[in-house]
Amino acid sequence: MNVPLPLFVKRDGQPKRSAITCQYKCGNACFHEVPNTSRNEYFGDIVRAALSRRGMLKGSAGVVVAIGAAGVLASCGTDSTGEQAGGSLVDGVPVGTNFTPVAPNSDDALVVPEGYETAIVIRWGDPLFADAPSFDPDKQSAASQAVQFGFNNDFAALLPIEGQANSYLLVVNHEYTTEPQMFKGYNKENPSLEHYQTAIAAHGLSVVQVQGESGTGKLTTEFGKYNRRITGTTEFLVTGPAAGSALLKTNADPTGTKVLGTLNNCSGGVTPWGTVLSGEENINQYFANADKVDESAKGRLQRYGFPTGASERKWELYEPRFDLEKEPNEANRFGWVVEVDPWDASAPPIKHTALGRFKHEAATIHVAADGTVVAYMGDDERFDYMYKFVSSRKIQSGTGQASMRHNLTILDAGTLYVAKFTGDHPDKIDGTGAVPSDQGFTGTGQWIPLLVTAEDGKATSRVDGFTAEEVAVFTRLAADKVGATKMDRPEDFEASPKSGKVYVALTYNEQRGKAGKPGVDEANPRNINKFGQVLEIDDEHAGVKFTWNVLMLCGDPKTADTYFAGFDKTKVSPIAAPDNLAFDGYGNLWISTDSSRAADSNDGLFSVVLDGPNRGETKQFLTVPFGGETCGPIISEQRVTVCVQHPGERDDATAEKPASHWPDGGDSLPRPAVVSVWKKGGGRIGT
Ligand code: FEO
Ligand code: CA
Numbered sequence: 001m002n003v004p005l006p007l008f009v010k011r012d013g014q015p016k017r018s019a020i021t022c023q024y025k026c027g028n029a030c031f032h033e034v035p036n037t038s039r040n041e042y043f044g045d046i047v048r049a050a051l052s053r054r055g056m057l058k059g060s061a062g063v064v065v066a067i068g069a070a071g072v073l074a075s076c077g078t079d080s081t082g083e084q085a086g087g088s089l090v091d092g093v094p095v096g097t098n099f100t101p102v103a104p105n106s107d108d109a110l111v112v113p114e115g116y117e118t119a120i121v122i123r124w125g126d127p128l129f130a131d132a133p134s135f136d137p138d139k140q141s142a143a144s145q146a147v148q149f150g151f152n153n154d155f156a157a158l159l160p161i162e163g164q165a166n167s168y169l170l171v172v173n174h175e176y177t178t179e180p181q182m183f184k185g186y187n188k189e190n191p192s193l194e195h196y197q198t199a200i201a202a203h204g205l206s207v208v209q210v211q212g213e214s215g216t217g218k219l220t221t222e223f224g225k226y227n228r229r230i231t232g233t234t235e236f237l238v239t240g241p242a243a244g245s246a247l248l249k250t251n252a253d254p255t256g257t258k259v260l261g262t263l264n265n266c267s268g269g270v271t272p273w274g275t276v277l278s279g280e281e282n283i284n285q286y287f288a289n290a291d292k293v294d295e296s297a298k299g300r301l302q303r304y305g306f307p308t309g310a311s312e313r314k315w316e317l318y319e320p321r322f323d324l325e326k327e328p329n330e331a332n333r334f335g336w337v338v339e340v341d342p343w344d345a346s347a348p349p350i351k352h353t354a355l356g357r358f359k360h361e362a363a364t365i366h367v368a369a370d371g372t373v374v375a376y377m378g379d380d381e382r383f384d385y386m387y388k389f390v391s392s393r394k395i396q397s398g399t400g401q402a403s404m405r406h407n408l409t410i411l412d413a414g415t416l417y418v419a420k421f422t423g424d425h426p427d428k429i430d431g432t433g434a435v436p437s438d439q440g441f442t443g444t445g446q447w448i449p450l451l452v453t454a455e456d457g458k459a460t461s462r463v464d465g466f467t468a469e470e471v472a473v474f475t476r477l478a479a480d481k482v483g484a485t486k487m488d489r490p491e492d493f494e495a496s497p498k499s500g501k502v503y504v505a506l507t508y509n510e511q512r513g514k515a516g517k518p519g520v521d522e523a524n525p526r527n528i529n530k531f532g533q534v535l536e537i538d539d540e541h542a543g544v545k546f547t548w549n550v551l552m553l554c555g556d557p558k559t560a561d562t563y564f565a566g567f568d569k570t571k572v573s574p575i576a577a578p579d580n581l582a583f584d585g586y587g588n589l590w591i592s593t594d595s596s597r598a599a600d601s602n603d604g605l606f607s608v609v610l611d612g613p614n615r616g617e618t619k620q621f622l623t624v625p626f627g628g629e630t631c632g633p634i635i636s637e638q639r640v641t642v643c644v645q646h647p648g649e650r651d652d653a654t655a656e657k658p659a660s661h662w663p664d665g666g667d668s669l670p671r672p673a674v675v676s677v678w679k680k681g682g683g684r685i686g687t
Contacts, residue, residue: 018650020178020650021178025176025178026281026285027285028285030382034517035302035305036382036486040482096614098687099115099116101621102621104574104600105623106600106601107626108647108661111622112622117217117677117679117680118678121210121220121673121675121676122673123135124150124673125140125671127147127148127223128206128221128223129147131147132147133147135148137184137655137668141194141198142194146201146229147229150174151182151199151203152175153673154266155268155278155632155643156171156632156641157169157276158634159276161209166211166212166213166214167212169210169226170206170210171276172205172208172632173268174205175203175645176203179195179199181654183198189314190317193318196314199313200231201231202231203265204230204263206230207226207345208224208227217639226345227345228342228345230262231261232262233261234261235258236262237257238256238259238333238350239351240355240459240472241453241469242332242353242469242472243257243353248329249329262351263283264286265338266380267492267579269364271365273403273407273408274341275339276339276342277362277375278338278340278362279337279361280360281380282380283334284304284306285311285313286311286322287307290307290331291308292324294328297324333351335357335359336351336352337375338352339411352412354413354414355377355411356389356450356471356475357473358384359381359384360377361490361492362377362493363389364492364493364495370394372394373390373394374388374391374539376493378493379490382488382489383487383518385476385487386419386490386504387418388539389416390417391411392413392415393455395407395410413454413455415451416451417447418448418450418479419445419448420484421443421445423521426521429521431519431525433525433562436522442550447544447545448484449462449544450462450471450475451478461478466478488507488508488509489507489508490504490506491505494582494589496587496589496610498587498611499587501538501539502536502537502539503536503551503589504535505532506532508530509529512524512528514528526561530555531562532577533550533551533578534591534608536549551608551610564617565615565616567609567614571617572618573618575618577597579629580632583635587611588608590607591608592630592631593629602624603628603629607619624642625648625660628647628660628662630643635685638679638682639676642677647671
């Protein structure tokens with residue numbers, strides 16, 4: 001069958017995200033001036049300069065290096081027969097995907113392919129403990145929220161419980177709150193103490209035990225012994241080179257080692273030793289008065305986008321630590337990768353400072369053959385950077401306490417790097433997205449060391465003019481100095497369990513190529529990049545070199561500036577703003593997106609074939625309800641789990657007048673929720 005997939009009918013190129021989502025989720029990051037104004041030795045700038053004096057470049061920057069990843073691309077052109085390989089077997093392994101893609105829609109519902117079923121796993125306000133109150137939209141309080149599932153779920157992990165068949169710990173991030181749509185009578189200008197305390201309790205993470213149903217993908221929550229809430233006021237332990245630093249000391253914590261809370265936890269990762277990592281992302285928005293600090297601190301706060309004047313939520317009215325004029329160092333205590341051991345409800349969660357401080361989207365782990373642990377990390381801001389941390393300690397196997405104690409220190413010793421990209425075809429990148437060669441957009445790269453932390457805790461800066469503590473706390477500024485490549489908002493990374501190749505979602509960057517802003521390079525090849533791209537990286541993992549190619553340039557496939565690894569564009573679903581990545585057990589990549597910028601439709605989850613003749617085939621598996629965002633996909637043999645974040649989040653919506661009634665129906669408030677999807681009657685997802 002050669003049936004084109006349903007295409008979006010409308011492309012206005014305007015953001016589909018509501019203004020209120022920008023306001024509460026990211027602190028209007030896209031509407032502020034780009035924080036990275038550094039004049040680093042940025043390759044894109046060199047290319048632009050060279051292009052203006054064409055001919056000078058070819059003998060210098062245009063060095064072509066043979067790369068492995070490009071060879072993969074070269075063998076995988078368009079499947080002109082139109083036959084789908086989905087569900088077929090090669091050497092006994094399923095290849096591709098085989099389901100009817102979900103058509104674009106704006107339903108107030110979760111829409112999945114024909115033949116699939118869904119159920120809610122847990123939603124905002126559901127009790128986590130037997131004695132916790134049920135959700136009551138008119139009686140939400142700080143006390144009830146502290147024992148209920150939090151708001152706006154983003155990352156999710158499902159960790160099997162040893163010795164209990166089909167039983168898991170579900171660990172979920174609660175990225176942010178949208179107070180006007182949560183609380184009736186919310187006063188934006190003068191929020192009540194109860195609204196502040198309820199909102200900060202709705203941040204953080206939840207741990208909840210779930211039981212799978214035999215023969216389906218349904219998951220039912222239990223009041224298990226591991227159930228736990230971590231909130232914006234839970235005590236965290238700081239480890240690594242910035243622990244105890246003067247830069248982290250405050251009036252409430254003169255030791256600089258204990259922080260109350262975690263905020264804006266976006267995506268995350270699972271470690272092989274059974275803990276969960278979570279990225280503190282747009283933490284700047286919670287703080288007030290970045291203009292009322294010492295001159296020396298102002299530039300640093302600006303580089304991280306901290307706002308001047310009052311904060312959006314005005315928490316500074318009730319907690320002085322959110323007022324930078326009163327407590328300037330509190331800002332330095334957020335923006336880290338945190339690690340939670342969900343198997344020990346009494347264990348303090350950790351903020352790992354050896355991994356640097358920036359707007360951490362996530363941290364995803366790959367273990368090298370010798371047990372070295374590599375954490376890949378994106379800084380989700382326009383023109384900010386990609387990082388990795390390579391441990392010096394090796395992973396210890398086993399689930400005993402001694403192994404766990406050791407493994408919990410792995411992210412405290414090693415080297416933090418930032419990425420620099422070099423394209424193979426610098427003189428052919430014109431900003432339109434035109435593919436520069438048969439092999440696509442390709443190049444080489446280098447990881448530049450910033451900070452080395454020894455196992456005895458001593459840290460060494462690798463950046464001139466920065467102490468080790470300064471590199472850890474002001475990582476963006478250190479990376480500016482070493483010529484890192486300015487990317488189009490690096491979100492999630494994921495290493496393929498099959499090939500070891502690392503995939504990175506760059507969500508979009510409409511400032512690329514604008515007057516006074518950095519221009520294109522081969523890894524970020526489109527000006528006014530509205531739809532984002534996905535990179536495929538062949539990394540040395542523990543080493544410092546990599547090769548790469550652009551797997552896909554997202555958007556409406558009808559337009560010339562899109563690219564799907566050479567696959568026939570009439571047979572792919574429109575996709576925009578790639579955000580979270582996951583793999584199924586057969587090496588297919590799954591991408592959840594962040595708003596449907598390419599079309600007039602709800603946001604969704606997509607499968608992307610990476611191997612064989614259908615490489616690049618991209619199909620929409622589900623859409624989330626009106627106004628929502630798809631987050632935290634987990635793809636297992638018989639179940640897809642996603643987090644539905646901010647359903648019904650529209651500018652004119654309030655708790656009194658909600659725009660969505662998902663999932664409870666009637667006149668109910670919309671409630672962010674985790675959902676599971678499975679094939680009717682059981683069976684492998686996607687075949
Ligand atoms: Fe919270 Fe970068 O998305
Ligand atoms: Ca995200």
